[in-house]
Structure formats: structure tokens, C-alpha cells
Amino acid sequence: RKEVEQDPGPFNVPEGATVAFNCTYSNSASQSFFWYRQDCRKEPKLLMSVYSSGNEDGRFTAQLNRASQYISLLIRDSKLSDSATYLCVVNPRAAGGFKTIFGAGTRLFVKA
Amino acid sequence: DVKVTQSSRYLVKRTGEKVFLECVQDMDHENMFWYRQDPGLGLRLIYFSYDVKMKEKGDIPEGYSVSREKKERFSLILESASTNQTSMYLCASSLADRGYSYNSPLHFGNGTRLTVT
Numbered sequence: 001r002k003e004v005e006q007d008p009g010p011f012n013v014p015e016g017a018t019v020a021f022n023c024t025y026s027n028s029a030s031q032s033f034f035w036y037r038q039d040c041r042k043e044p045k046l047l048m049s050v051y052s053s054g055n056e057d058g059r060f061t062a063q064l065n066r067a068s069q070y071i072s073l074l075i076r077d078s079k080l081s082d083s084a085t086y087l088c089v090v091n092p093r094a095a096g097g098f099k100t101i102f103g104a105g106t107r108l109f110v111k112a
Numbered sequence: 113d114v115k116v117t118q119s120s121r122y123l124v125k126r127t128g129e130k131v132f133l134e135c136v137q138d139m140d141h142e143n144m145f146w147y148r149q150d151p152g153l154g155l156r157l158i159y160f161s162y163d164v165k166m167k168e169k170g171d172i173p174e175g176y177s178v179s180r181e182k183k184e185r186f187s188l189i190l191e192s193a194s195t196n197q198t199s200m201y202l203c204a205s206s207l208a209d210r211g212y213s214y215n216s217p218l219h220f221g222n223g224t225r226l227t228v229t
């Protein structure tokens with residue numbers, strides 16, 4: 001089982017739709033969580049951190065469920081410019097240091 | 113704003129050549145990383161460094177080495193390039209928070225697309 005799993009998609013949605021991605025992680029000692037966005041042939045860029053209480057940034061909402069070991073990303077009122085790959089990132093506490101684990105990403109296509 | 117700069121956007125090298133990929137960050141970050149990204153495999157960690165002259169192996173260090181002589185610069189070295197090292201290489205940096213960096217997000221350079229023929 002992969003340490004971080006995401007549905008690869010692709011998700012094809014019309015403009016204005018609401019779309020949700022889930023990401024599951026296997027290490028219950030995971031400490032911090034992020035969503036990154038990666039455009040085609042570009043580097044990943046931080047979209048938002050995911051806090052235990054959940055957090056919202058405009059049209060984007062991130063949630064963490066520690067009991068079930070998953071995080072989610074909700075995008076409301078999708079725009080064409082939201083088309084990208086969304087990467088889930090988990091940082092478990094590791095003895096002697098840290099470890100950042102990336103999911104393989106979920107592809108989103110928003111169509112007019 | 114954090115800036116992570118990779119020296120080359122595209123590189124074409126021949127099998128057996130020694131290849132140097134350079135990465136510089138300007139935000140005084142303690143931690144630096146090298147990843148490669150391949151279709152279907154996602155991002156895989158090659159090496160990371162949490163201090164000058166310190167290095168740790170990631171998940172796929174074979175065929176690679178690194179150098180961190182200065183805090184702002186982290187170099188990835190392919191000792192003898194092979195065709196299976198054709199990939200997108202991404203450098204990243206992050207801030208160490210009281211010795212633990214697991215709360216700090218990574219900031220990526222714009223990548224080096226390496227082709228080994």
C-alpha cells in the first residue's frame with residue numbers, strides 16, 4: 001500500500017462546478033499536510049496548508065480527518081484556470097528528522 | 113517571496129557523461145531537496161540536506177550524489193549518466209522550524225528537464 005494515495009482522475013468538470021478530491025495516508029504519526037498545485041510542465045506550488053480545524057481560502061476548502069486518515073480539497077465555482085494536477089503532501093514525524101511524502105496527484109480539467 | 117533557481121531548464125547529455133545540476137535559494141532556508149518526477153511515478157526524493165555539508169539519502173539515491181558547500185546552494189551530480197536518468201529534476205527548499213521541518217512547506221525551483229541519449 002502506498003503511503004499517500006490519491007485518485008489519479010482525471011476529473012472533467014464544467015465551469016462553475018464543485019469538485020472534491022480525497023487523499024488517504026497510512027502513517028498515523030503524520031504531522032502536517034498540504035495541497036500543492038502543479039500546472040503542465042511546471043513545478044509544484046503550494047496551494048494551501050491543511051489544519052486540524054479545516055481551513056478555507058476563497059473558493060478552496062481543505063479538511064483533515066485524522067481518525068480516518070484522509071485529507072480533502074474542495075473547489076467551488078470551478079474556473080478554467082483551476083485545470084491542473086493537485087498533489088497531496090503528508091509530513092510524518094520520522095526519527096532523526098522528517099520525511100515529506102507526495103501523492104501521485106489528481107488531474108483536473110475544467111471545461112467551458 | 114522565496115526564490116529557488118535551477119541553473120538549466122533543459123539539458124541534453126550523453127550516456128556516461130558526468131552531469132551537474134545546480135540549485136540556489138535566496139531565503140536562507142536550512143533544508144534543501146532534490147526530487148525527480150516521472151509520469152505515473154510522481155515525485156521521488158533523491159537526496160536532501162538539512163545543513164551545510166550534511167546530506168541524507170532519499171528513496172532513490174542510486175546513481176546520484178550531492179554537494180552542499182554553502183547554505184544557499186545544493187548540487188546534484190550524476191556520476192555517469194544513463195538513459196534511465198532521463199527525467200524532470202526538481203530542487204526545493206524549506207525552512208527548519210526549531211529543528212523540525214515537518215511543518216514547513218517546500219518551495220520548488222522551476223525544474224530541469226534532463227534527457228540522456
